Amino acid sequence: MKPALSKWNSTLALLGFLVITFCAPALGAFTLPGEWYAGLNKPSWNPPSWVFGPAWTLLYTLMAVAAWLVWKQGGWTRQRRPLTLYFIQLALNAAWTPVFFGAHQMGAALAVIIALWLAILLTLINFWRVRLSSGLLLVPYLAWVTFATTLNFTLWRMNP
Template sequence: MNRLASPAQLRASLIRWSLFIVPAVMLLGFLSGQVGGSADSPWFQALEKPAIFPPPATFGIVWSILYFMMGLALALVCAAWGSSVRVWAILVFLVQFALNLAWSPIFFGMHDIRLALVILILLDAALLVTVLLFFKVRAWAGVLLLPYLAWVLFATVLNWQFLELNPHAEYIRDSGAVQRMEL
């Protein structure tokens, strides 16, 4: 026998990793959003929105799909026992995931658009390294992260536009009073 594991054993390993990792990634993403606050907050409603700001319902749908894909990509890497860069890929994934989870509490909870932008720039860099390492471990794992990379890059531009339009957003009171005027 010249193999360490049969194809059936490899599939079973991937399934076990997926059954644990995918729900964990999705749950942590959901909890980060809940802890951080939401787009329904009076503070966020008072902000001037960029022209490229999508409908609010888009975010829940997109992030649910992306967290599922992230979890599946990580499971593929975790199940790739023979790869020499597997451990590094997992560690860099955890770093970028921590940055991802930190963004919502910083932006919505702390109302710190500047720090949130710094977090996103760091996330962009860490995610790019993650994608490259995932491609080295398993090509499909890297492919699964490409939509996430595109969305995070879009989020970085969006965050930057929020900062440009609302340079003093941290001083907006969270009183619930929002004045809107249409011409």
């Protein structure tokens, strides 16, 4: 009976990490790109809008699985630091969309995304130390946010 309960708890925890992680983009649904973003000068390498949905869906899923795998290595008690870093970066992730698309503050959004990048890097390192696969699952996220940071900076420079 004990293994089934443990498997049940583990499954519930994974679902919890998925739900919490996908709350970050759900908050952004209130501040869609709209006409303001469409009217910005953009670099030739700006991705088409259809890329963002599938890319972020994959990234949020990988993030949640990575956090769950860390949690499985001792729960909140043993993994307080890496999981705290995870939730800090998730909060920064959720903050960027309203700052950029909602408030149209590209400079402030750049500051948020730089803080996000640093928080992801710290999370990745801490996850890596707990479980190699968890750190590796965050590599695509860090790569994407590196690209997004470059794009945010370029948009800020192109649209004074």
